[in-house]
Amino acid sequence: xxxxxxxxxxxxxxxxxxxxxxxxxxxxxxxxxxxxxxxxxxxxxxxxxxxxxxxxxxxxxxxxxxxxxxxxxxxxxxxxxxxxxxxxxxxxxxxxxxxxxxxxxxxxxxxxxxxxxxxxxxxxxxxxxxxxxxxxxxxxxxxxxxxxxxxxxxxxxxxxxxxxxxxxxxxxxxxxxxxxxxxxxxxxxxxxxxxxxxxxxxxxxxxxxxxxxxxxxxxxxxxxxxxxxxxxxxxxxxxxxxxxxxxxxxxxxxxxxxxxxxxxxxxxxxxxxxxxxxxxxxxxxxxxxxxxxxxxxxxxxxxxxxxxxxxxxxxxxxxxxxxxxxxxxxxxxxxxxxxxxxxxxxxxxxxxxxxxxxxxxxxxxxxxxxxxxxxxxxxxxxxxxxxxxxxxxxxxxxxxxxxxxxxxxxxxxxxxxxxxxxxxxxxxxxxxxxx
Numbered sequence: 001x002x003x004x005x006x007x008x009x010x011x012x013x014x015x016x017x018x019x020x021x022x023x024x025x026x027x028x029x030x031x032x033x034x035x036x037x038x039x040x041x042x043x044x045x046x047x048x049x050x051x052x053x054x055x056x057x058x059x060x061x062x063x064x065x066x067x068x069x070x071x072x073x074x075x076x077x078x079x080x081x082x083x084x085x086x087x088x089x090x091x092x093x094x095x096x097x098x099x100x101x102x103x104x105x106x107x108x109x110x111x112x113x114x115x116x117x118x119x120x121x122x123x124x125x126x127x128x129x130x131x132x133x134x135x136x137x138x139x140x141x142x143x144x145x146x147x148x149x150x151x152x153x154x155x156x157x158x159x160x161x162x163x164x165x166x167x168x169x170x171x172x173x174x175x176x177x178x179x180x181x182x183x184x185x186x187x188x189x190x191x192x193x194x195x196x197x198x199x200x201x202x203x204x205x206x207x208x209x210x211x212x213x214x215x216x217x218x219x220x221x222x223x224x225x226x227x228x229x230x231x232x233x234x235x236x237x238x239x240x241x242x243x244x245x246x247x248x249x250x251x252x253x254x255x256x257x258x259x260x261x262x263x264x265x266x267x268x269x270x271x272x273x274x275x276x277x278x279x280x281x282x283x284x285x286x287x288x289x290x291x292x293x294x295x296x297x298x299x300x301x302x303x304x305x306x307x308x309x310x311x312x313x314x315x316x317x318x319x320x321x322x323x324x325x326x327x328x329x330x331x332x333x334x335x336x337x338x339x340x341x342x343x344x345x346x347x348x349x350x351x352x353x354x355x356x357x358x359x360x361x362x363x364x365x366x367x368x369x370x371x372x373x374x375x376x377x378x379x380x381x382x383x384x385x386x387x388x389x390x391x392x393x394x395x396x397x398x399x400x401x402x403x404x405x406x407x408x409x410x411x412x413x414x415x416x417x418x419x420x421x422x423x424x425x426x427x428x429x430x431x432x433x434x435x
Contacts, residue, residue: 051143066157069178071205072260073233078143078157088181088203325408328419349375 010019012028019025027049030036036046038053042060047053055077058064064074066081071088075081083104092102094109099116103109136151137144138158145151153175156162162172164179168186173179181203184190190200192207196214201207209231212218218228220235224242229235237259240246246256248263252270257263265287268274274284276291280298285291293315296302302312304319308326313319321343324330330340332347336354341347364379365372368386373379381403384390390400392407396414401407409430412418418428420435429435 069173069175071203078154081157082154085175085177088177088205091177325404328408 010022010025011017012019012025017028019028030048036048038047038050039045040047040053040056040060042057045056047056058076064076066075066078067073068075068081068084068088073084075084092104094103094106095101096103096109096112096116098113101112103112136148138151138154143154145154156174160174162174164173164176165171166173166179166182166186168183171182173182184202190202192201192204193199194201194207194210194214196211199210201210212230218230220229220232221227222229222235222238222242224239227238229238240258246258248257248260249255250257250263250266250270252267255266257266268286274286276285276288277283278285278291278294278298280295283294285294296314302314304313304316305311306313306319306322306326308323311322313322324342330342332341332344333339334341334347334350334354336351339350341350364376366379366382366386368383371382373382384402390402392401392404394400394407394410394414396411399410401410412430418430420429421427422429422435
């Protein structure tokens with residue numbers, strides 16, 4: 001169809017592209033003249049177009065206004081979001097005319113054509129690459145779309161329109177592709193399967209990330225601590241531990257988090273929501289990680305092993321506390337008398353002896369001398385002193401002891417270690433009471 005008569009007067013004399021008004025033609029001309037009238041006030045880089053400057057300024061402000069409705073990843077440009085969405089669907093609409101390899105992003109196909117095919121074999125670039133084919137421009141951000149339907153879809157990013165609704169949970173989406181991915185959470189469909197271990201994924205991006213666990217590849221390095229990551233998003237999240245940046249704030253208590261997932265888990269403390277249920281005993285949990293730890297009670301799995309005595313534990317925290325038995329570390333110190341403890345709950349119980357609150361909590365009474373204790377364990381150790389029972393045996397010599405604390409003190413006589421030093425003469429002792 002021939003262009004309207006009035007458009008004949010607004011034609012570029014260099015490339016003959018036509019425009020609807022003189023201002024659009026004026027905006028177009030810097031492509032040919034090289035003029036760059038728009039300068040960044042931060043780094044002084046210059047641009048031909050105002051919209052290019054606005055996009056560039058986001059690299060300084062950190063603004064990422066375009067968010068993926070599937071995984072929450074954010075982007076500086078709407079075009080990057082559109083390209084990213086294809087990683088969820090696995091769709092690859094752009095095909096090389098020479099080798100028929102398919103690509104999710106048009107720009108990737110363009111690079112492929114330039115590098116993989118040379119000489120006569122190389123076809124001309126697809127017409128979609130040329131600016132002349134992009135007649136449909138967004139009036140807000142000036143992005144050009146290939147057709148009216150593409151522009152219509154793009155406009156939803158600005159209007160917030162979400163015309164696609166899930167028939168199961170009624171959640172709404174901006175793009176049909178996002179709805180299709182979401183529906184898999186209801187159907188259980190996982191179309192992307194790992195060729196190594198057979199694990200399946202909802203989205204292609206999940207599979208791509210998973211494959212790195214098999215290769216061990218971690219190409220992205222933190223410039224501060226040199227820790228390496230398989231994925232750029234994980235590196236970005238890690239960098240916040242150095243900057244202290246916490247973008248996600250709880251609307252109830254104003255606590256801040258570095259990750260959106262941390263905020264979601266925290267928010268369940270306020271709502272009481274516990275979406276994860278143990279399939280064995282039906283106990284519910286707010287966090288999937290807590291449920292996985294709980295499952296070890298049923299399976300008997302103890303993946304954490306002590307390198308000293310080979311005792312195993314269901315949780316890493318249990319192993320960390322146990323290791324203090326071997327190292328003698330006592331990280332928790334009483335602020336009143338400076339007595340130290342290996343565990344925080346030991347310190348908390350001890351502090352009650354200073355406040356007098358422990359008297360009301362001494363529920364366990366010795367039947368021999370009527371002495372009372374706050375815990376059954378303390379009572380059992382005390383009773384052994386009456387019975388003469390010594391269940392804790394030294395692994396080096398035949399000597400036995402009433403409590404583990406007595407055994408630990410005795411072991412120092414074999415190792416020669418003397419951790420207790422006199423502050424006056426600097427003489428050292430194996431046992432604190434000798435000091």
